[in-house]
Amino acid sequence: MSGEGxxxxxxxxxxxxxxxxxxxDVAVGTSEILDAFEAVRAVPWTEPADFREALxxxxxxxxxxxxxxxxVFDRYFFxxxxxxxxxxxxxxxxxxxxxxxxDPEQLRDAIREAIAAGRESELRDLARLxxxxxxxxxxxxxxxxxxxxxxxxxxGLQPQAPxxxxxxxxxxxxEGINRFERHLRRELERGLIERTxxxxxxxxxxxxxxxxxxxxTQDLAAVHRAVAQLKRRLATLGHEQRGRxxxxxxxxxxxxxxxLETGGVPMYLxxxxxxxxxxxxxxxxxxxxxxTSASVFFLSVLHALHDSFRKLRSFVFIERISEVTxxxxxxxxxxxxxxxxxxxxxxxxxxxxxxxxxxxREFAEEVGDELHPRSTVIVLGDxxxxxxEPHAEIFGQIAARSGRTFWLNPEPKLYWNYGDSVMSAYERxxxxxxxxxxxxHLEDFVNVVAGxxxxxxx
Amino acid sequence: MxxxxxxxxxxxxxxxxxDEPAALVAYLAQTLGKPVLVEGPAGVGKTExxxxxxxxxxxxxIRLQCxxxxxxxxxxxxxxxxKQLLSIQARAAxxxxxxxxxxGPGREAGSxxxxxGPGREAEEPTGIGSQIxxxxxxxxxxxxxxxxxxxxxxxxxxxxxxxxxxxEAMLLEVLSDFQISIPELGVIESxxxxxxxxxxNNSRELTEALKRRCLYLWLDYPEIERxxxxxxxxxxxxxxxxxxxxxxxxxxxxxxxxKKPPSIAESVDWARALLLLGAEDIDRSVFEQTMSIIxxxxxxxxxxxxxxxxxxxxxxxxxxx
Numbered sequence: 064m065s066g067e068g069x070x071x072x073x074x075x076x077x078x079x080x081x082x083x084x085x086x087x088d089v090a091v092g093t094s095e096i097l098d099a100f101e102a103v104r105a106v107p108w109t110e111p112a113d114f115r116e117a118l119x120x121x122x123x124x125x126x127x128x129x130x131x132x133x134x135v136f137d138r139y140f141f142x143x144x145x146x147x148x149x150x151x152x153x154x155x156x157x158x159x160x161x162x163x164x165x166d167p168e169q170l171r172d173a174i175r176e177a178i179a180a181g182r183e184s185e186l187r188d189l190a191r192l193x194x195x196x197x198x199x200x201x202x203x204x205x206x207x208x209x210x211x212x213x214x215x216x217x218x219g220l221q222p223q224a225p226x227x228x229x230x231x232x233x234x235x236x237x238e239g240i241n242r243f244e245r246h247l248r249r250e251l252e253r254g255l256i257e258r259t260x261x262x263x264x265x266x267x268x269x270x271x272x273x274x275x276x277x278x279x280t281q282d283l284a285a286v287h288r289a290v291a292q293l294k295r296r297l298a299t300l301g302h303e304q305r306g307r308x309x310x311x312x313x314x315x316x317x318x319x320x321x322x323l324e325t326g327g328v329p330m331y332l333x334x335x336x337x338x339x340x341x342x343x344x345x346x347x348x349x350x351x352x353x354x355t356s357a358s359v360f361f362l363s364v365l366h367a368l369h370d371s372f373r374k375l376r377s378f379v380f381i382e383r384i385s386e387v388t389x390x391x392x393x394x395x396x397x398x399x400x401x402x403x404x405x406x407x408x409x410x411x412x413x414x415x416x417x418x419x420x421x422x423x424r425e426f427a428e429e430v431g432d433e434l435h436p437r438s439t440v441i442v443l444g445d446x447x448x449x450x451x452e453p454h455a456e457i458f459g460q461i462a463a464r465s466g467r468t469f470w471l472n473p474e475p476k477l478y479w480n481y482g483d484s485v486m487s488a489y490e491r492x493x494x495x496x497x498x499x500x501x502x503x504h505l506e507d508f509v510n511v512v513a514g515x516x517x518x519x520x521x
Numbered sequence: 522m523x524x525x526x527x528x529x530x531x532x533x534x535x536x537x538x539x540d541e542p543a544a545l546v547a548y549l550a551q552t553l554g555k556p557v558l559v560e561g562p563a564g565v566g567k568t569e570x571x572x573x574x575x576x577x578x579x580x581x582x583i584r585l586q587c588x589x590x591x592x593x594x595x596x597x598x599x600x601x602x603x604k605q606l607l608s609i610q611a612r613a614a615x616x617x618x619x620x621x622x623x624x625g626p627g628r629e630a631g632s633x634x635x636x637x638g639p640g641r642e643a644e645e646p647t648g649i650g651s652q653i654x655x656x657x658x659x660x661x662x663x664x665x666x667x668x669x670x671x672x673x674x675x676x677x678x679x680x681x682x683x684x685x686x687x688x689e690a691m692l693l694e695v696l697s698d699f700q701i702s703i704p705e706l707g708v709i710e711s712x713x714x715x716x717x718x719x720x721x722n723n724s725r726e727l728t729e730a731l732k733r734r735c736l737y738l739w740l741d742y743p744e745i746e747r748x749x750x751x752x753x754x755x756x757x758x759x760x761x762x763x764x765x766x767x768x769x770x771x772x773x774x775x776x777x778x779x780k781k782p783p784s785i786a787e788s789v790d791w792a793r794a795l796l797l798l799g800a801e802d803i804d805r806s807v808f809e810q811t812m813s814i815i816x817x818x819x820x821x822x823x824x825x826x827x828x829x830x831x832x833x834x835x836x837x838x839x840x841x842x
Contacts, residue, residue: 094733098555102736105552106525106545113525116545124732126560126723126739330602 069104077103080139081122087135089128095121141249170196171218178239183246190246193218194254211247215240311335343374343437345430345465349444350404351381351417361443361473362404364505366391376430379404380422384429417447419485420454427457434464441469443499446479446486455488462492470496471508524548528577537566537573538751546738547574556696556717558681558732561740563722564784568679570740571718575675580716583670584677585663587684593691597701599660605653654705664695665709673713681731682721689731696734743785745772751785756792766803767792770833771815774825783815791815805833 077099081091102117115136123132170193177185197214220240317333325331348361365377369391376388390403434440440461462468470493472479472486479486479498490496497508528551529544539547547570550557559567575582585596661669667676681689695701699711719735721727743751749768753759759767768788775782783791791814800807808830816825 090729092733098553098736101553102549105549110525112541113545116542117549120542120546120549120736120738124558124729124735124737125726129737129739325602325606 069100069108073103073108074100076143077118080135083139084122084132084135087131089123089131089135091122098122137245137249141252145253167196167218171220174218174220174243178243183242186243187246187250190243190250193247194250210251211244214247215244344376344439344441345434346375346377346441347384347422347426347443348377348379349381349417349442350379361471364443378426380417380426382416382418382421384422384425386429416449416451417444418451419444419446419448420452420457423454423457423461427461431461431464434461436466438465439467439469440465441471442489442493443471443473445472445474445484446470446489447483448485450483453485453488455485455492458489459492462494467494468492469494469508469511471499472496473500474498475500531577532570532573535573535576536754537569537577538747538754539570539573540743540747543570543738543740546736549736550574550716550718551578553736554714554716556719556735557738558719558721558727558735559738559740560721560723562742562782562784564786565740565742566785567720567740568677571675571677571679571720574716574718575677578673578675578716581670581672581674582677583663583667583674583715584679587678587680587682587688589683589685591684591688594662596662596664596688597691597695598662598665598703600654600705601658601660605658608653608658656706659703659706664692665701667715667717668695668699668701668709668711670715671712674715676715676717678717678719680722681719682724682727686728689728693730693734696731742772742775742782745769748772748785748788752788752792755789756796758796759792760801763795763800763802764792767795770803770808770829773829773832774815777824777828779816779821779824780818781816781821787815803833805830808833 078096081096081099084091098121099118102121103114106113106117108114118136119129119132123129170189174186174189174193177189193214194210197210197217220243311334314333314335317335318329318331321331321333322329346365348365350362369375369377376386377391378384378386387404470486470489474484476498478484479490486496495511497504499505499508525541525545525548528548529539529541532539532544532547546557549555559570561567571584572582574580659665663676667674678692681692696717699714700708702708742748745765745768748771749764752764752768753761756764771783771788771791791811794811794814795803795807798807798811800811809826812822812825812830816822
């Protein structure tokens, strides 16, 4: 019934597409599928943009979902079209036409202009030209990912820092280059399919597309986007609990007052206003080399936390511990903070390897007396002791004194307790320990801190 | 509105420059009769979209502003207790004095009033309960108004993320079946299909059940060109070059890590302020004078002054040389 009004063959294709989305963990229910069919019938399906948006609006119900939707959509419909072409043995004409006339310099300028002006179709043509030009020189490796990078490098396309304006052509940003790379990738793939006459095996989206961009070389802005969301959640933290009436206490005085209006009959109950819980949070963050990649991310999480909680103390540690609360409070800019933390933190003595045992001892001495049942201790670290004494018993004392203790580990659970990781020794004392290497993990954690609920055991 | 392109034009003539996805979702909302969930940062025109749809379709806009502790009594309907009490007392008084004519607006005389809806399960009027639980004692609230309206309307449920999950659950009946059940009266079904727009600032995750019933639209800060068009639409006297400069500065400010980045509404305000001041270019002194229109936090002001203010030329210095 749902296939009416659509060209034959489209309905099963769409269902297969939704299957693929489900495989990528997008919750596509039957009702969504029905909606999608209705929506596709309401718009001209021959318009690629409308078709895509109609599906997107009905199926992807959050920004994360939408991102995955776009990736899968591109892949799926591109592959479907190519499979059809192979089936019917369609071939494109000579795709290298014009490639020889251009030298890299010209090509690069043209690409820059196209990126700056946002002309997508032109970018696509340029991508083809670039592939043709490099294919001729016999530099193709046959592996799509490698070729993309090679072509990009040969063209000298580099993202420019906003500050340094060079005078040759309009500046391009990371986003623009990504767009061009997408076209390159697609055109290379198209060529590959045409040559080999079969489709590459369909692989689920790389875990990389979803994990947190952790290494400092990666885009810091992406980390910030993840954290910005976190910020918003935290900002409304106290409010959510205030709305709940079921645990509130009747204010007798106010109720009697209000009853005057109804002739002494207490018709409306008045409740005592509930103060939102403002936990005191103490964060300990490992900044050693073994967690270099994660610590950038953790520092930005700390940064976000500082904006949201007034009573927050932060410490960084490697071999020793150092309080950085003040730095976070004074500096607004994240880059400055990470510089100052590394410059003034003074946390590494000699080796630069984490010494958890010593860290606990120092922490217990410095802050131990101030811990009380309303304080929450959060540790960000990989629990790799580098063979030194873990002193889990001191950590146990710290955990016992504070109300809640959470551990965020940047390593997947699989690696816990392998090698020099002593996670289990610490985990015993924690209220909960989390692996934290994707935005979703982070959100789970925030939910716990915010709502006070413990996660269901997985 | 017959097609996506037409919807876009209609919204534009209503003073809203919709991008492709927004126009499409607005069109689908009307043709499929599904609620739309609009998410995005503050000040990108989520609420404005609903207003524009209302203007473009000529429907009345009914707005439900959500907040902490919003409950059914404020959103759906409420019994008018005071009136009910008065009615009971008046009746008791007349009965005691042996009077014939009851003061309360009894149903036996209410032939003119339309019963609430086709789904109403009428009870036999026995006892006082049936006389005080009638439409006359019902205070309708926005959701009820939208459902019971005889004219098609646009229902805007603003900032749904501010309410709690229980309220969302209550909305489900309204959003999927467009009906409301009142225990004393029965089920009230909608006569016309309202266009429903829900907005959310994404401050908490909405429930799956709610999302499933909605079309989803993410609105983000517009591209430079589109924002320029928007500014020019609302401040038509503004010089094109100046508008471009203004939008460029705004976009630059949004790149910074601010507590509250400037919204579209604030760019428009700024444009109007510049018009009033008769500024011909955005230089440092103009920027510093008017900065408070676009940046609203002390720490943000410092940061913006430091980062953006410096990049703008200072006319006095250039002349001095």
